Amino acid sequence: MSNETEKSQVIHGHIHWYPGHIAKAEKKLKEQLSLVDAVIEVLDARLPLSSRYGDIEKLLGEKPRLILLNKSDLVNEQELKDWTKRLEKETFCPVLTSDAKHSNDLNKITNKIIELSEPRIQALMKKGLLRRAARVMVVGMPNVGKSSVINKLTKTSKAKVGAKAGVTRQQQWVRINPKIDLLDTPGIIPMKQDNQDRARKLAFVNSVSQNAYEDEMVARELLLILKEKYAQNVYDYYKLKSDEDLTLENIAKSRNWIIKGAQLDIQRTSAYVLGDFRNGKTGKFILD
Ligand code: G4P
Secondary structure, eight states: OOHHHHTEEEETTEEEEOHHHHHHHHHHHHHHHTTOSEEEEEEETTOTTTTSOTTHHHHHTTOOEEEEEEOGGGSOHHHHHHHHHHHHHHHOSOEEEEOTTTOOOOHHHHHHHHHHHHHHHHHHHHTTOOOOOEEEEEEESTTSSHHHHHHHHHTSSOSOOSSSOOOOOOOOEEEEETTEEEESSOEEOOOOOOOHHHHHHHHHTTOSOGGGSOHHHHHHHHHHHHHHHHHHHHHHHHTOOTTSOOOHHHHHHHHTOEEGGGEEOHHHHHHHHHHHHHTTSSOOOOOO
């Protein structure tokens, strides 16, 4: 998890971020953005709205942007198609989907980025400069898959992949195509959340430091949301009876997760419920 998310903590069951740290992260992001011609904004396909950064248009100005709904393998295909269309309409940006964990074919991203950057390169050439490769960077919230996308685009293991995003490394450009130089360090979008609903959703997909919440609180919220939209999948997965309520207690009973004194092991159940959702075991869900 990135540094900025470490600067969060549980306050009265709420998820809280320090504003000072956000300002620093924004400053760094702005510096990185000033170096590039175009941006790939990576979103978590399970949260096409909540994993978006509200001020991105302001940050980017006129800079071309490709939106990438990543982790497409973890969501329902038809719902993802609908969201792709909706985002295209709302943002006026091209929107593509990707599975940066399993798929090696990210050519469609490269082609789209070339197309998006070309007008800017042409404009530079009109000013008398020689043609150069477009400079591009990947931005997004923690854990949406930025490093994985960079890895696949660079086809090397240079970019570090893992849950602990934000490892400080020297910035360098990688030529991924004669027409594109990619910044090998992703831009981390700071967590500026005053909206607890959104913060909890980001916790469901592991985009918030685990210091910032209690598993039990977040797992209970997740079950409430899943119950509204995808109850059947969850009942089937945990083998719950139809007359049972979808609660941590009933899941613990069904799995026989008991601790000393015949008490239900709610801590273990909470961790499993979150893990099963994050790995797509419970089903393929979009939560926005
Ligand atoms: P970040 O730079 O945005 O912080 O994200 P990063 O690429 O480090 O990816 C965070 C986690 O999400 C990693 O899992 C990574 O494998 C996984 N991931 C990235 N893209 C996809 C995708 O399209 N689909 C799926 N299912 N997972 C994806 P991890 O558990 O931390 O590491 P690992 O055990 O998978 O290597």
